[in-house]
Each structure stands twice: as structure tokens, then as C-alpha cells.
Amino acid sequence: MAAEGSLRFVPSRVEGLPLVTEVVIFPDRLELLSAGQRVVFRLTDIAQWPRPVRLRRFLSRLGWHPRWLPVGERDWFHPPPGRFFRFYTTPPIVVYMPVDEPLEYGPSNFLRAQMVMLSAGYHTWDLG
Numbered sequence: 001m002a003a004e005g006s007l008r009f010v011p012s013r014v015e016g017l018p019l020v021t022e023v024v025i026f027p028d029r030l031e032l033l034s035a036g037q038r039v040v041f042r043l044t045d046i047a048q049w050p051r052p053v054r055l056r057r058f059l060s061r062l063g064w065h066p067r068w069l070p071v072g073e074r075d076w077f078h079p080p081p082g083r084f085f086r087f088y089t090t091p092p093i094v095v096y097m098p099v100d101e102p103l104e105y106g107p108s109n110f111l112r113a114q115m116v117m118l119s120a121g122y123h124t125w126d127l128g
Contacts (some may be wrong), residue, residue, distance in 0.1 A: 005119065007112050012081035012101075015094035023095050025113050027120035030087060032095075043071045043122045046088045069122050076110060077128040083110050085124055 007025045014020035014032065022033035030041045047069045072087035080101030087093045102108050117123060 012096045071122045072124045074124040075127040
């Protein structure tokens with residue numbers, strides 16, 4: 001069950017962190033439950049800012065935010081548990097969709113994750 005404006009699911013697997021049992025995507029952050037501890041990545045911190053980076057980040061503190069700020073990559077063209085988002089964290093975190101992910105794009109967690117991030121101006125590049 002997800003709170004309004006977020007998406008919560010159990011991933012089929014995650015690369016980059018051990019024993020991840022839950023993923024929550026909010027408009028402004030990514031939270032993972034890894035080995036019993038909550039790990040949080042603010043999307044603004046992992047985004048690839050346009051140049052000049054320092055000026056753009058400063059302007060964001062004043063309320064200006066680019067409409068499309070990339071925070072990772074995505075790949076839809078696999079069976080449902082093989083669909084993933086690769087986030088620009090260090091090291092990269094790769095989140096795979098749940099085992100019971102719908103085959104169709106419309107009701108999928110894959111699309112819902114994109115929409116949640118997009119609601120705050122963050123997006124991912126399509127690898128397919």
C-alpha cells in the first residue's frame with residue numbers, strides 16, 4: 001500500500017545494497033529498507049544537473065527547478081521482474097520490479113514510479 005504521492009513495493013532484487021526488502025519512491029527521494037535499515041537518497045543529490053551546475057543548484061534553493069532533471073536510467077524491455085531503474089547513486093543502485101508486476105504498461109509499478117518522480121520534475125532516461 002502506498003501513501004498518496006509515493007509508490008511502495010517489494011523488488012524482485014536490488015543491486016548496490018544488501019538484503020533490500022522494500023523500496024519506496026517519493027517525488028523527492030528514494031528509500032530502501034536494506035538489511036533492516038532505511039537508506040535514503042534525495043533525488044536532488046543524485047540528479048545530473050545542467051551546466052553551470054553550481055549556479056543551477058543555487059537557483060534550485062531559491063525555488064527554480066529544471067522541468068526535466070535526470071536521476072537515472074530505466075529499461076522496460078524485459079519480463080516484469082527484469083524491468084529496472086538504475087539510479088545515479090554511488091555506487092549505482094539498480095531496482096528491479098516486483099515478481100508480480102503486471103505485464104501491461106498502464107497498471108505497472110514501472111509507469112507509476114516514473115509518474116511519482118516526474119511529479120517533482122525528476123525523470124529517467126529510457127535505455128530501450
